Each structure stands twice: as C-alpha cells, then as structure tokens.
Amino acid sequence: xxxVDLKLRPDYPFEIPVHEGYQIYSSLLGLMKESxxxxxxRVHDSRVTSISLGALRGPFRSTGRPHHREVIxxxxxxxxxxxxxxxxxxxxxxxxxxxxxxxxxLPLYRGAFTIEQVEDQMVSIDDLVQQTRGYRxxxxxxxxxxxxxxxxxxxxxxxxxxxxxxxxxxxxxKWNQIxxxxxxxxxxxxxxxxxxxxxxxLRRLATYSVQVNRVKDPKRGHPRPIFKQGFxxxxxxxxxxxxxxxxxxxxLLLAKFAEYSGVGSSVARGCGQVDVTIQDxxxxx
Numbered sequence: 549x550x551x552v553d554l555k556l557r558p559d560y561p562f563e564i565p566v567h568e569g570y571q572i573y574s575s576l577l578g579l580m581k582e583s584x585x586x587x588x589x590r591v592h593d594s595r596v597t598s599i600s601l602g603a604l605r606g607p608f609r610s611t612g613r614p615h616h617r618e619v620i621x622x623x624x625x626x627x628x629x630x631x632x633x634x635x636x637x638x639x640x641x642x643x644x645x646x647x648x649x650x651x652x653x654l655p656l657y658r659g660a661f662t663i664e665q666v667e668d669q670m671v672s673i674d675d676l677v678q679q680t681r682g683y684r685x686x687x688x689x690x691x692x693x694x695x696x697x698x699x700x701x702x703x704x705x706x707x708x709x710x711x712x713x714x715x716x717x718x719x720x721x722k723w724n725q726i727x728x729x730x731x732x733x734x735x736x737x738x739x740x741x742x743x744x745x746x747x748x749x750l751r752r753l754a755t756y757s758v759q760v761n762r763v764k765d766p767k768r769g770h771p772r773p774i775f776k777q778g779f780x781x782x783x784x785x786x787x788x789x790x791x792x793x794x795x796x797x798x799x800l801l802l803a804k805f806a807e808y809s810g811v812g813s814s815v816a817r818g819c820g821q822v823d824v825t826i827q828d829x830x831x832x833x
Contacts, residue, residue, distance in 0.1 A: 569818015
C-alpha cells in the first residue's frame with residue numbers, strides 16, 4: 549500500500565468546485581495518458597479502482613457562485629492519494645509520480661497548481677497489524693473527511709448515516725478485492741451488526757450531494773454532471789464485550805486500511821476519505 553502526500557501552491561487565483569475530486573482524478577488520468585494512453589484508458593474503464601483521492605486542504609475564498617470557491621495565490625495546499633492494489637501502485641509509481649516530480653504542475657480546468665513537494669510512503673500489511681496491537685478495549689474514531697457515498701448492495705440507494713454494517717462491509721469488500729486468497733477476511737455483515745457499536749457525533753454529521761463525474765448526454769449534446777449522495781463527519785466504533793478476538797483483530801486491521809482505500813464508492817474522485825485513530829476506552833454495551 550502507498551500513501552502520497554502532495555504540497556501544492558497556485559501562482560494565481562482560479563475557481564474550483566467545492567468538491568473538486570473528479571477534476572483532480574481527470575488531471576491524474578491526463579498525466580497517465582501523456583505517458584501511456586492504453587494504461588490511462590484501462591484505469592478509466594476499470595470497474596474496481598484502488599486509488600483514493602482526498603480533498604484539497606488549505607485556505608479558500610468565496611466566489612459568490614454556488615458550490616464553487618477560489619484558491620488563493622501562493623498559499624499552501626495539501627492533497628492525499630492512497631493506493632492499495634499492487635497493480636495500480638506500479639502504474640502510479642512508474643507513470644504518475646515521475647510526471648508529478650518532473651512536470652511540477654497539477655493542471656485543473658481553470659488553472660494549475662505548482663507541485664512543491666511529493667512525499668511517498670509505503671506501508672505493508674505487517675505495518676498495519678503492528679498499529680492495531682496492544683489495545684484492551686479499542687475504540688475506532690473515524691473522521692469522514694469527504695462525502696462518503698455507500699450504495700446499498702446493488703441498489704441506487706445510498707447511506708446517509710455512518711452505520712457500522714455499511715461502513716465496515718464497504719472496507720471489507722475493498723480489502724478482499726485486492727487481497728490474495730490467503731489474506732482474504734471472512735467476516736459477514738451480521739458479524740459487524742452483532743459485535744460493533746457506533747456512536748456518531750451528531751453535531752458534526754452532515755449530508756451532501758456531490759458531483760463525481762461528467763458524462764456526455766447524447767440527447768442534449770453536451771456533458772451533464774453525475775451526482776452521488778453521502779455523509780461526512782465523525783463516528784466512533786467500539787466492540788461489544790462478547791466480540792471474538794479474531795473478529796476484533798480483523799476489524800481493527802480494516803479500520804487502518806480504510807485510510808488508504810477510502811470508504812464507499814467514487815473514492816478515486818475524492819469521496820470517502822477518512823482519518824482513523826484507535827484508542828483504549830470503556831465498553832459501552
């Protein structure tokens with residue numbers, strides 16, 4: 549697994565959407581296309597992506613235009629990218645990182661950022677396991693930084709609340725999609741429902757409708773936006789007193805994995821980025 553942190557500065561003001569993930573994803577695909585058009589198309593067409601994008605973090609100015617904001621010249625902005633699949637990691641390492649390092653620019657629709665620094669960190673499964681050891685009564689604190697859009701099974705209905713089953717089953721699916729057979733985790737939806745407790749911070753819980761893509765509308769003859777709905781905010785998850793040890797260990801591992809995989813759908817377009825901390829607490833069952 550890989551985590552890439554970019555430090556960016558704009559040389560002039562320009563406007564971006566409040567949820568700019570789909571623009572950044574398009575920019576990264578464009579960088580891939582410059583180096584290898586075939587790979588860029590394959591990543592674009594893939595039904596399963598293991599690349600997750602965070603939101604731009606930094607100061608912004610209001611533009612007066614709904615759902616848009618303006619970057620401030622010469623201010624510092626941060627962007628986090630997570631990659632979980634070895635195949636996608638190789639693509640990113642060989643195609644995107646060299647371009648980011650050499651080109652020193654990340655272009656968006658109305659302007660570009662100068663890339664000041666690229667921090668690249670590799671993390672192994674053993675590293676994640678080490679991060680989850682030593683807790684007697686672990687509480688998993690999730691900060692959903694960007695709108696998290698979790699579809700209910702094969703429906704178009706999305707979760708608007710960080711329910712324990714929806715959140716952890718989403719991360720479990722991402723883990724099993726990229727893991728070899730010997731590392732797959734056999735936990736059921738019922739296990740998450742039976743052995744986990746969620747405690748959302750309702751003061752910080754918000755819901756969103758976020759643009760994740762633009763597609764050409766053949767009837768109208770011009771692109772139209774695609775929106776998904778989801779939530780952002782904070783939620784703490786803890787274990788019941790009767791949760792099996794194997795379940796606890798697997799769930800803690802999934803919690804830390806979520807920082808790299810993201811949660812829910814459209815993670816490559818800026819949705820579902822989380823920060824996770826684990827601390828000892830008191831069982832609340």
